[in-house]
Amino acid sequence: MGFMNFAFIGMIIFPIIVLLYYFFRKKYTKQTVSSTLFWEEIMQETKASPYLKKLQKNILLFLQLAALLLLVFALMKPYLPSTKIAGEQVIFVVDTSATMLAGKEATTFEQHKDKMKQLLKEMDGKSITLVTTGRQPTVVLREETNTAEVEKAVDALEVTYEQEHLEKAIEVVQAFIGQRTTAIYVFTDSLEKQQLPVESAFVEWHVYGQTEELNNVAITKFAATAQGEKTTALVQLTNETDQIQNITIDLYSKDQRLVSEQLTLEQHDTISHLFDQLPLTQTITAKIEVNDDYALDNEWVTTIQQETIEVMLDPSTHALVQKGFAAVYDHVTFFDEATLKQANEQSLLISNDVALLDGQSPVILIGRNDESSKEINAFASQSSHALFSFSPLQDVYVQSIYPPFEQFDTIATVNEEPFIQLSPKGDIILLADLQATDWPLHPSFPLFLWSTVQQISAAGDSMGTFTPKQSASVALRETEWSIYNEEGEYMSSFTSGKQFIAPEKPGLYELSSEGESRLFSTVLAASERHIQSGKNFTLGQLTNENEEVETSTSFVPYIVLIILLLILAEWEVQRRRGFTN
Known part of the structure; x- marks a missing residue:
C-alpha cells in the first residue's frame, strides 16, 4: 500500500488538539445531593461494570478521534498498487x-x-x-x-x-x-x-x-509386421530421466496379454527390443508400467503391417507404364522366366499376359494377348470404386477395347462396354492398350497407377497408422464412411477418401460403410513423445x-463512507445525552 499525498500527515495535529481539549476541559467536584440518593440503588448495575461506565463516558471522544484520524488518512490518499495489461x-x-x-x-x-x-x-x-x-x-x-x-x-x-x-x-x-x-x-x-x-x-x-x-519414460517407436503365420514386433523405449528405470512392458491383442517382460533403462538411454513368434492378430498394443510425469506416451496401439509388396513389370510393357510406376513407386523391377517362378503373393505383376491371372501373384493386366480389340471411339465413365478416388476418368478418350472377362466385376465402362474389371482374386484388368487411349496425357494417370498398388497391397481390413487430426488421402470408394472408436462410439463421417481426417485422441478406430470395415490407429507424433522444460x-x-502498466486502487471512497457513519453515530450519542450537555 502507498500514499499519493503523504504530506498531509501533518494534519494529525487536529485529533491531537481534540484529545488535549478533553484533558484540560473544566472539571466538576463530586457533591452528593439528597434528592439523588434514591437513584444510587438503581445505578448499581452501571457501577458494577466500571469499564462500560468509562466507555459510555468517553465514547464521544473515541468517535471524534476516529473520524479525525480517518480524515487525515483520506487526505493522504492511500492506494493499493496493481498492474494492468499493457497495449490496446x-x-x-x-x-x-x-x-x-x-x-x-x-x-x-x-x-x-x-x-x-x-x-x-x-x-x-x-x-x-x-x-x-x-x-x-x-x-x-x-x-x-x-x-x-x-x-x-x-x-x-x-x-x-x-x-x-x-x-x-x-x-x-x-x-x-x-x-x-x-x-x-x-x-x-x-x-x-x-x-x-x-x-x-x-x-x-x-x-x-x-x-x-519433469520425469518421462516413453515408447518412442513401435511397429508390428506379419511374418507368415506369426507376428514380429519392435519396441523402442527412451529414458529421459537422471535415474535408472526398471519397467514392465506388456503387449496385448485387444484384452489378451501376449507377452510381458522386465527391462532396465539406463539414465538418458534409448533401447530397442524385439518380440518375435507372437500370434498373428489384427492389432497389437504396447504398454509400459513406470512412475513418470507423462502417462500419454506409455501406450501405443498399431495395426499389423503386411510384408512389403514388390512391383514387377513385364519388359514388353508400354514405356509410359514403366515411367508411371517408377514415378510413384520406388521398388520397381522387371521379371523374366526365372524371377517369375520365384514370384509369390507379395509380388505384383504388371503385364498383358492373361496366363498370369492363374498364378498366386496379384496382377495388373493392361490389354490382352489372347484377344483382338475392337474400335469404340468414346469417353470412359466410372463407378464409385476406391480406385478412382484420386484418378477420375473424366474426359478420358478410348479408341478401342478388348472383350471383357465374363465372371469379373466391371468398375468402369466405355459406351456401356466394360473398360476396367476386377477379378475375384483382386486382379485389376484394363481392357485397352495405352496407345489406344489418351489417358497417359491426363494428370490422373500416374495417380491411377498409385491407386492400383495401394488397392492390391492394402493389408486386408487395415488402413495403417495416423497422427492426431492428420488429414490424409486414402483409397476408398465414393460413399459415406463413419468412424467409430474402440468402444463403438460414433466419431465422425465423410463421403470421400480425400476428406479423411484422423481422430484427435490416440487409440484404435474402425472405419465402416455398408458392411465394409477397416481398422486404423491414431498415435502421437514423434515430437509429442518427448517433454521439455x-x-x-x-x-x-x-x-x-x-x-500505463502500473495502476492503483484508491481507498478514499471507502474511508469517506466510514467517516460519514462515524458522524452519524456521534450525532446519535449527542442526541441521547442532550445537546445542552
Whole structure:
C-alpha cells in the first residue's frame, strides 16, 4: 500500500488538539445531593461494570478521534498498487499439444488456464483474441471485450493431442497486430526467444513455459509386421530421466496379454527390443508400467503391417507404364522366366499376359494377348470404386477395347462396354492398350497407377497408422464412411477418401460403410513423445506514452463512507445525552 499525498500527515495535529481539549476541559467536584440518593440503588448495575461506565463516558471522544484520524488518512490518499495489461489489445496463444498434459500435481495445461484467468482480472476491458495451436491454428475468440465470455472460452479449452506447430500460430497472430500496441501471451511448454519475430515497438511478448523438472519414460517407436503365420514386433523405449528405470512392458491383442517382460533403462538411454513368434492378430498394443510425469506416451496401439509388396513389370510393357510406376513407386523391377517362378503373393505383376491371372501373384493386366480389340471411339465413365478416388476418368478418350472377362466385376465402362474389371482374386484388368487411349496425357494417370498398388497391397481390413487430426488421402470408394472408436462410439463421417481426417485422441478406430470395415490407429507424433522444460520471459516493451502498466486502487471512497457513519453515530450519542450537555 502507498500514499499519493503523504504530506498531509501533518494534519494529525487536529485529533491531537481534540484529545488535549478533553484533558484540560473544566472539571466538576463530586457533591452528593439528597434528592439523588434514591437513584444510587438503581445505578448499581452501571457501577458494577466500571469499564462500560468509562466507555459510555468517553465514547464521544473515541468517535471524534476516529473520524479525525480517518480524515487525515483520506487526505493522504492511500492506494493499493496493481498492474494492468499493457497495449490496446491482448492476444492469448495457447499450446494444445499432447505434451501439455505432462505435470506433477497439475498438468501444464491446467496451470496455464489458471494463469489466463488470473490475467483476465487485469484486463481492464481490453479486447481479447484467443488462438490455439495445431496444423491449422484456430481463432477461438476475436477481439472479445466481455470478460465473462473470455473466461467461458478458456474453461472450454481442451488438449487436441496434435503437434503444436507454434510457428503457424505466431504467423496468424502477427496478422492481427497492425499498428495497434499489442500484448501477446504465449502459453506452451518450451519456447526460445530466437523463435519469436523481431522486436517491435508495437508488440510485447510474454511467454509462460513448463518451469518444473519433469520425469518421462516413453515408447518412442513401435511397429508390428506379419511374418507368415506369426507376428514380429519392435519396441523402442527412451529414458529421459537422471535415474535408472526398471519397467514392465506388456503387449496385448485387444484384452489378451501376449507377452510381458522386465527391462532396465539406463539414465538418458534409448533401447530397442524385439518380440518375435507372437500370434498373428489384427492389432497389437504396447504398454509400459513406470512412475513418470507423462502417462500419454506409455501406450501405443498399431495395426499389423503386411510384408512389403514388390512391383514387377513385364519388359514388353508400354514405356509410359514403366515411367508411371517408377514415378510413384520406388521398388520397381522387371521379371523374366526365372524371377517369375520365384514370384509369390507379395509380388505384383504388371503385364498383358492373361496366363498370369492363374498364378498366386496379384496382377495388373493392361490389354490382352489372347484377344483382338475392337474400335469404340468414346469417353470412359466410372463407378464409385476406391480406385478412382484420386484418378477420375473424366474426359478420358478410348479408341478401342478388348472383350471383357465374363465372371469379373466391371468398375468402369466405355459406351456401356466394360473398360476396367476386377477379378475375384483382386486382379485389376484394363481392357485397352495405352496407345489406344489418351489417358497417359491426363494428370490422373500416374495417380491411377498409385491407386492400383495401394488397392492390391492394402493389408486386408487395415488402413495403417495416423497422427492426431492428420488429414490424409486414402483409397476408398465414393460413399459415406463413419468412424467409430474402440468402444463403438460414433466419431465422425465423410463421403470421400480425400476428406479423411484422423481422430484427435490416440487409440484404435474402425472405419465402416455398408458392411465394409477397416481398422486404423491414431498415435502421437514423434515430437509429442518427448517433454521439455522452459522458462517464463518477456520480450520487447511497449513505448506508447498513453500506455500505463502500473495502476492503483484508491481507498478514499471507502474511508469517506466510514467517516460519514462515524458522524452519524456521534450525532446519535449527542442526541441521547442532550445537546445542552
